[in-house]
Amino acid sequence: MDKSRETASGTPEAAVAEAWQQVGASFERFCLAAGVSALSEMMEQDAIELCGPRYGHKDGKAAHRWGKTECKIGFHGGKVSLTRPRVRARDGQEMVVPSWAAAQSEDLLGRWAVNLMLINVSTRRFGRAVRLPEGDIPAPAGAGVSKSAVSRRFVALSAAQMKEWMAADLSKLDLLVIQIDGIHIENDLVLLAAVGIDGVKHPLGVLEGAAENAAVVQALLDNLVERGLDPKLCRLFIIDGSKALRKAIRRTFGKHTPIQRCQVHKGRNIMERLPKHLHASVRRTLRQAWELDDAEKAEQLIRNLARRLEQMAPGVSATILEGMDELLTVVRLKLPLPLRRSLACTNIIENMMGSVRRVCRNVKRWRDAPMALRWTGAAMREAAKGFRRLKAHKQLPVLRQALAARGEQNASDIVLAPNAVAA
Numbered sequence: 001m002d003k004s005r006e007t008a009s010g011t012p013e014a015a016v017a018e019a020w021q022q023v024g025a026s027f028e029r030f031c032l033a034a035g036v037s038a039l040s041e042m043m044e045q046d047a048i049e050l051c052g053p054r055y056g057h058k059d060g061k062a063a064h065r066w067g068k069t070e071c072k073i074g075f076h077g078g079k080v081s082l083t084r085p086r087v088r089a090r091d092g093q094e095m096v097v098p099s100w101a102a103a104q105s106e107d108l109l110g111r112w113a114v115n116l117m118l119i120n121v122s123t124r125r126f127g128r129a130v131r132l133p134e135g136d137i138p139a140p141a142g143a144g145v146s147k148s149a150v151s152r153r154f155v156a157l158s159a160a161q162m163k164e165w166m167a168a169d170l171s172k173l174d175l176l177v178i179q180i181d182g183i184h185i186e187n188d189l190v191l192l193a194a195v196g197i198d199g200v201k202h203p204l205g206v207l208e209g210a211a212e213n214a215a216v217v218q219a220l221l222d223n224l225v226e227r228g229l230d231p232k233l234c235r236l237f238i239i240d241g242s243k244a245l246r247k248a249i250r251r252t253f254g255k256h257t258p259i260q261r262c263q264v265h266k267g268r269n270i271m272e273r274l275p276k277h278l279h280a281s282v283r284r285t286l287r288q289a290w291e292l293d294d295a296e297k298a299e300q301l302i303r304n305l306a307r308r309l310e311q312m313a314p315g316v317s318a319t320i321l322e323g324m325d326e327l328l329t330v331v332r333l334k335l336p337l338p339l340r341r342s343l344a345c346t347n348i349i350e351n352m353m354g355s356v357r358r359v360c361r362n363v364k365r366w367r368d369a370p371m372a373l374r375w376t377g378a379a380m381r382e383a384a385k386g387f388r389r390l391k392a393h394k395q396l397p398v399l400r401q402a403l404a405a406r407g408e409q410n411a412s413d414i415v416l417a418p419n420a421v422a423a
Contacts, residue, residue: 042099047085074109078145110157123147162377171228179349182212199393203380208369217248234407256410261326264345295331333402339392355383
């Protein structure tokens with residue numbers, strides 16, 4: 001009898017035959033039995049190539065058999081047991097059977113854990129998600145579906161993916177627009193994220209800080225530059241109005257870098273301070289100004305609105321005029337209206353932040369900043385799978401020409417400035 005084809009429950013072929021008789025009731029069990037049988041035969045063939053036939057006497061063998069051992073391999077989010085041969089070299093060192101090494105090389109269990117946790121399957125319910133309670137593939141202790149085992153796999157794989165993502169090369173991306181925004185995790189912990197646009201949207205990176213201040217923003221921008229983002233190229237930056245963001249962007253990419261302040265945030269801030277009976281008229285005026293093709297006329301319309309509100313809401317009047325230049329950047333660049341609508345707000349990164357909140361809603365306690373970074377990075381990459389192209393992506397060549405012209409003008413201004421001082 002060929003003992004090399006035996007397992008604890010009989011031969012693999014017998015297990016396959018038995019499972020095939022019940023394939024109508026459980027196709028999953030048949031797949032498991034067939035897979036175990038095939039892998040057992042491959043490992044036995046590897047052992048024969050290394051040691052020769054069982055009980056055979058052959059000179060010059062590279063190794064000799066050393067019995068068998070019970071081991072576990074990943075299957076459907078958990079682990080199943082099987083028997084594999086052990087082989088030792090002539091010097092006594094144990095050798096890895098090639099087929100077993102190949103079966104173990106891919107971290108399928110980690111990918112299962114990350115995938116299910118990103119769609120809000122909790123670690124407590126992971127076992128039920130991958131094993132039917134009344135199914136015939138059991139999940140005994142050590143099957144790798146406990147909450148602690150799943151959590152360990154998620155931490156290991158998400159940390160590795162986060163490290164690789166934050167070191168990815170950005171020099172090959174032709175980014176025309178960059179949006180930056182922050183998300184509040186808990187007290188003294190804020191994450192700052194960046195998204196680049198070249199027709200397709202790309203999550204670029206995320207960094208932690210105690211507050212959304214200039215130092216944190218500068219660290220994020222330095223990371224992007226180190227990874228290949230050329231600071232000499234003129235790009236459009238879209239922010240929510242934070243002074244720290246504006247300061248760090250101009251320090252890194254030049255004081256003439258075009259910055260568009262989010263019109264949606266601006267309008268929302270104004271409406272929150274106005275009485276309800278003024279909401280409709282003010283909202284209508286702001287929308288009319290933002291959709292004008294002439295920046296001077298749009299600015300005049302907004303100034304007239306501020307003047308009209310001086311008596312009823314003087315504080316709001318000053319708020320309307322604050323940051324006027326950055327509110328109309330896309331108008332001054334003479335972009336088409338559909339493209340202006342896409343680039344006049346931070347909706348793209350806000351949508352991604354919504355995905356981050358959805359993915360992280362099962363987290364009840366943030367232990368530390370690395371945990372927040374791992375979860376947020378995984379959620380951003382998950383959100384990127386559903387990103388669509390920019391609605392007005394066919395009009396991006398207009399933006400490219402406008403940014404090139406702005407860059408040439410800024411370069412000439414820098415050259416002329418020293419000459420003017422010398423004169």
